[in-house]
Amino acid sequence: MRLGAIEAGGTKMVCGIGDETGRIEERASFPTTTPEETVAAMLGFFRGKAIEALGIGSFGPVELNRNSPAYGSITTTPKLAWANFNLLQAMQRELGVPVGFDTDVNAAALGEATFGAAAGLDSCVYMTIGTGIGAGVVAEGKLLHGLLHPEMGHILVKRHPEDRYEGKCPYHADCLEGMAAGPAIEARWGRKGAELADDARVWEMEAYYLAQAVVNLVLILSPKKIILGGGVMHQRHMFPLVRQITLDMLKGYVQRDEITGGIDSYIVPPGLGDKAGLVGSLLLAKGAAL
Numbered sequence: 001m002r003l004g005a006i007e008a009g010g011t012k013m014v015c016g017i018g019d020e021t022g023r024i025e026e027r028a029s030f031p032t033t034t035p036e037e038t039v040a041a042m043l044g045f046f047r048g049k050a051i052e053a054l055g056i057g058s059f060g061p062v063e064l065n066r067n068s069p070a071y072g073s074i075t076t077t078p079k080l081a082w083a084n085f086n087l088l089q090a091m092q093r094e095l096g097v098p099v100g101f102d103t104d105v106n107a108a109a110l111g112e113a114t115f116g117a118a119a120g121l122d123s124c125v126y127m128t129i130g131t132g133i134g135a136g137v138v139a140e141g142k143l144l145h146g147l148l149h150p151e152m153g154h155i156l157v158k159r160h161p162e163d164r165y166e167g168k169c170p171y172h173a174d175c176l177e178g179m180a181a182g183p184a185i186e187a188r189w190g191r192k193g194a195e196l197a198d199d200a201r202v203w204e205m206e207a208y209y210l211a212q213a214v215v216n217l218v219l220i221l222s223p224k225k226i227i228l229g230g231g232v233m234h235q236r237h238m239f240p241l242v243r244q245i246t247l248d249m250l251k252g253y254v255q256r257d258e259i260t261g262g263i264d265s266y267i268v269p270p271g272l273g274d275k276a277g278l279v280g281s282l283l284l285a286k287g288a289a290l
């Protein structure tokens, strides 16, 4: 089945053509400027490619309620040109194919649960730590939605005892995203994360916040695998730190061998690398086509 996919991000839109096996045969990326310009560029890419369906994993918040007239819109984004823009309808109207739509992180979670680090499992969480923090959830074999959709980047965290940084979230200041996303690292330490690789204090503090998120995920959702992706997790040396602090904070309360025995394969990087979102969006397309 020939499928189209869009990983819709606040900086760029990654578009791909592929199939339901997750194979991507062509990919292109367009800067996220105005909806008019960006949509025109994406339509240019997909036209004439004979796709049977399209899947979109989008930055948000997004409207996922199929009964709402706004289904398929980006809602209250700080990127004002995109606020209330209906990306699903704009693409569907012009391409005339079924369109599957979900959050970017749910798409990535679906990709990972199907072909990636959580393949064969009926539950996992995919959390991205990049410009923002967000998480997608597969629970009992299905993507989790709910009232809006999970917004786990904004959960509340305990402050590291040595952290004097006020926090970067425009809504909550010192929520998880405000303390631990890439821009928070840069604001706290005065340099980009990639340039701080050798400073142990940076990553110990970062891991302290991420481990709190992991602990809460374990306790609330009981996922069978937790996948940590996004630019900040390119600091691979953080994985052992996050795992250790998670164990310290859980204090043996959750007695499952996956955690107490084999946490190295419980908290892991994405199996699909940076393709998780696009592969997941192909699967959203497949779901829409059926």
Ligand code: ADP
Binding pocket: 009, 011, 128, 129, 130, 131, 132, 181, 182, 183, 186, 192, 193, 194, 195, 229, 230, 231, 232, 233, 234, 235
């Ligand atoms: P986005 O979240 O915008 O989709 P990324 O996942 O690449 O994009 O995240 C970008 C953020 O990750 C930036 O804040 C950047 O500073 C940070 N980042 C990128 N690479 C690294 C790295 N190697 N080490 C630490 N931080 C990084």
Ligand code: ZN
Binding pocket: 153, 154, 169, 170, 171, 172, 173, 175, 176, 177, 178
């Ligand atoms: Zn917040």
